[in-house]
Amino acid sequence: MRWLLLRLITEMSRHAGHADIIRESLDGKTAFELVALERGETRG
Secondary structure (H helix, E strand, O other), X not given: OHHHXXXXXXXXXXXXHHHXXXXXHHHOOOHHHHHHHHHOOOOO
16 A cells, blocks of 8 residues: 555656646746745845
């Protein structure tokens, strides 16, 4: 059961990373930039 749970977590994190790479290539923003926008922070 532990192996199965670890495998599921590993696969989910791998695919989430792939989706993030695709999103970055489409909109050009990194995850850090999106979090800053959500919080209303600006970089000066």
